[in-house]
Amino acid sequence: MPVYKAPIREFEFVLNEYLGLERYQDVPGFSEASEDLRSAILQEGARFCEEVLFPLNQKGDQQGVRYENGTVKLPDGFVDAYKQYVEGGWPSFACDPNYGGQGLPEFLNMAAIEMICSANLSFGITPGLSHGAYNALMLHGSEELKAAYLPKIVTGEWSGVMGLTEPQCGTDLGLIRTKAIPQEDGSYTITGTKIFISSGEQDATDNIIHLVLAKLPDAPEGTKGISLFLVPKVLLDGTRNGVNCSGVEHKMGIHASPTCVINFEEAKGWLISVPHGGMKAMFTMMNSARLYVGVQGLGLAEVAQQNAFAYANERVQGRALTGVARPDKPADPIIVHPDVRRMLLTMKAFTEAARALAMETALKSDLYHRHPDKKVREDCDHFIQLMTPILKAYFTDMGTEVANLAMQVHGGYGYIAEYGVEQYARDARIAQIYEGTNGIQALDLIGRKLPYNTGRYLRQFFHPAMAFVEEHRNNPEMAEFTKPLHKHLGYLQQASLWLGQRGLVNPNDAAGGSVEYLRMFALVVFAHIWAKKAAIALQNRDKDPEYYEAKLATARFFMNKILPGTVSLLQSITNGSDSIMKAKL
């Protein structure tokens, strides 16, 4: 019943016009990803997502995963879909050719990931985590470990998963109890219980490579004493390791994704990176995972939006307030009603800008890894550092919000499983929680990103945004976009200054306003994106009036109806945290 069509034109708009990829033809590896190849990959990805993954999504939700005697069966059709995914070469896409990868840029992978998240979020979690494990191993693993494990992770024959959480510790990883005892052969014996392990056990891959946080016997207290280990489910000699799944969780959504309890019972493992260096290595994996989780929010918002538009065009109910729109029908389609339009435009204003930011962040990651100029690489790193918490938290908050708006557009049908949109709302909800709750993202933003090197990360946003305002100062057609952008940039600067200064005196003032600050930041980042899109649309309007006028219309909606949200946030932030901290709770 629900529908999904990959938004290929939108991907191409972002890549070719918004990011202007041809400017980067000289960066190693970029010319290989020519416009033709990009187009072919998008088409093939779209086909796979629309025809293979999407039809399994509702069934997977209804059937769920089945746990039995330590094994987990994915819903019917999932294992076969995964096979097709591997045969299509998707896992190796953005991986290093030295380990069998295709060496394509991340920004193309990002488009594929978004489509997968739209079509079947539960399916996508296994390969999504594998890619994070690949990144961590690439960066922190020894040559031996990389040679032994990466090739099959790259092909997708094996998967990689993260083992962080334990019953008594989630956010505060200093509390973990899993132990690693060094052995004479250089390996370690890992013992402990990990919970909430996504894809921790499944029947789609021959082996599952667990990257596990544990403590060495001489570990210092807290997070400084955490080390990262590679612990395969099946050892290289084919014998089964002491890695056992003792159950799966019953959850609100992502029913086709197994969330496992994993017991490590004197399992053989190998150290990744240095002793007690686990947090750093884990953050490589986590930062990649945070961007990926953000895109889950975007992917679900996109498919929810498509279904809301389809329903709003089809369902007739009531008449337009300013006169009958469709006299041939017993009532007008509900898309004529202002509040339905407000909901639909809210969705569009989010998804289209979010896509631009996701792909820009992926592009910065490519440039960070490939660009010859050190300054460019550093700037890219700073951009990614700054945007990671925003992307993770705002995209996933909006994923839930857009899915809920789509339900609301559907009226009573929105609550009924058959129509599919309620699943998006349930599936989207986890993304606000895992890989660091959105509250933790906000603390990351104000605690690590805002103060870093007296605002050096912040400059990666403020400088180009201010420059953009300056550049278009004398263009009267741009004034309706640059004026609000300029004004709200000012508000964001006020909030940044207030939090930066007060945070030094009273950290509660900063933490108490952190969630509001992240939302405010995201709104102004999106205003910048919409102003940039408007500039492109004004330039290209004559080429395809309908397409570019729609971009201008959505940009106007964002400036008029969404961006004013910052004003209340600024007031609330600068009212301080006394009323939060002094209440006896």
Add this chain to the structure above:
Amino acid sequence: MPVYKAPIREFEFVLNEYLGLERYQDVPGFSEASEDLRSAILQEGARFCEEVLFPLNQKGDQQGVRYENGTVKLPDGFVDAYKQYVEGGWPSFACDPNYGGQGLPEFLNMAAIEMICSANLSFGITPGLSHGAYNALMLHGSEELKAAYLPKIVTGEWSGVMGLTEPQCGTDLGLIRTKAIPQEDGSYTITGTKIFISSGEQDATDNIIHLVLAKLPDAPEGTKGISLFLVPKVLLDGTRNGVNCSGVEHKMGIHASPTCVINFEEAKGWLISVPHGGMKAMFTMMNSARLYVGVQGLGLAEVAQQNAFAYANERVQGRALTGVARPDKPADPIIVHPDVRRMLLTMKAFTEAARALAMETALKSDLYHRHPDKKVREDCDHFIQLMTPILKAYFTDMGTEVANLAMQVHGGYGYIAEYGVEQYARDARIAQIYEGTNGIQALDLIGRKLPYNTGRYLRQFFHPAMAFVEEHRNNPEMAEFTKPLHKHLGYLQQASLWLGQRGLVNPNDAAGGSVEYLRMFALVVFAHIWAKKAAIALQNRDKDPEYYEAKLATARFFMNKILPGTVSLLQSITNGSDSIMKAKL
């Protein structure tokens, strides 16, 4: 695993201190509901909800209802719980003694309803709808129909349900196709299909009385041609009527509440009210149902909040930013963290004020029915008219928001069925949709309530709120509450004026800002409530410092952190609807 304790102290605070019930001792029927009786009823209601209904809630969600050959079985234990409910006399509580009711005021019933919604929303839907049907029949039914049907609805042996929606029509009831053909004996033959009929079929009552909208053969087009009929599942002579359930929906939540497709196949029915007078009669039922649905949001928010507080006090993770709070533990309870406190206070600030508004509205309804002074009755009616859309929409929006905040406080555990909070989020979601989506409530507010008799409804809020500000003008201790109230009352007036004036010129401007206006209105209503509570707390502080200081603290939090929300809403509203209406969608 989840917990629930009825908030009896809060009910008593609202009844005795906030509403000052002793002022109304002379109103007929009020003296019977003495403080002692009220207390006894609250205690007994609390026991029933905590011990009987709450333990069934999670099981009911997991098991769901079972449809088989036209019958619907409620989950295990529900039929027995309903029997206890009837034996306890709860259905007859606020009903007319002429039909076997106890004649107690609605405000007490309201407390019972809130507790039931907290303990087991799905269970509560059957009696909740019955009470709405009772109200409609009381007001619009003939003496014969009342005599024949009311007594068993009052005892709860029979239930009453509403049959409005059809596959092609929800909001736009003018599109209904169900037909009513007059018969020689004065009855009608009803034929048609109704969907989304909550409790349309179940195995807890001996009979189900359907109040059904249908069209007479000579009906004019649209909503002017709708009539309301009483159509019992079982006729008075014991024979089965042509009322058949052909299936139940699979839904996001309220799994223990059957949502039925009901086929009327030449069923025997009787006209309620006059021919083509169905909309008016139905609105009696609907307005009562809208208040009830609002309280569903409150009830779920209350139980979600209780679980969030319990978890936040128990779960240890990380350390307080300003120094270790619990050196005896490996980490501090998460209630020390500013953002967790912000979430908890947001919940409290909503539930406590919402309870006051719900009970005040119920009190106004009692005064409307019982007060000897016509002017008082009229004012009460206006207050209810104004508050109904606000209560329905804002309470249910916040029900969902609070349940989601409770999930967020729980971190990963929030997504797991076992912990119970994710069920509250799923159950709460329907309340934003049924009995008129929240968008429809907003249109009701700006279209019917705002302009009524040049703002006569509005005065029921603005006059007492302004008088309150005036009364406390010279009290410096109250300034932190009355100043923000005064300022935001001004913003609300600006918005009201803008929408009122622009709505005359361009109805899209009013409709396009309606949802934002309703939210703004609700925030300012809540500011008034918190200012009133603060005044009471300041007066009584010495009697019980801990209790009243907590009230002051929550009032401060509301003024500092929640009320600023109006500023953005005002900007967005006054930016108009051009960007909504001109976009080509």
